[in-house]
Amino acid sequence: MTLQRQAHPGEEKRKMDEVADRLIQISQRRELTVAEKLRLSDAVELALPVQRMPPVRREAWYNGDGR
Numbered sequence: 625m626t627l628q629r630q631a632h633p634g635e636e637k638r639k640m641d642e643v644a645d646r647l648i649q650i651s652q653r654r655e656l657t658v659a660e661k662l663r664l665s666d667a668v669e670l671a672l673p674v675q676r677m678p679p680v681r682r683e684a685w686y687n688g689d690g691r
Contacts, residue, residue, distance in 0.1 A: 640667040 644667035647660055656664065679685065 643667045 644664060647656065647664040647667070650656065650660070651664075
């Protein structure tokens with residue numbers, strides 16, 4: 625499995641980048657533990673704004689046919 629990540633902008637994210645790099649290196653040698661996978665997920669999380677809010681009506685999710 626190949627893991628890739630986006631660089632975090634700003635110095636405050638430097639530590640999380642280092643954690644992600646280290647966990648990616650470890651993952652190439654052995655399977656990560658659940659705790660390590662969660663830590664990696666937190667480290668590579670993207671902070672992107674929501675482009676569009678989903679509709680609140682369920683019918684709109686399914687093109688109005690209820691499926």
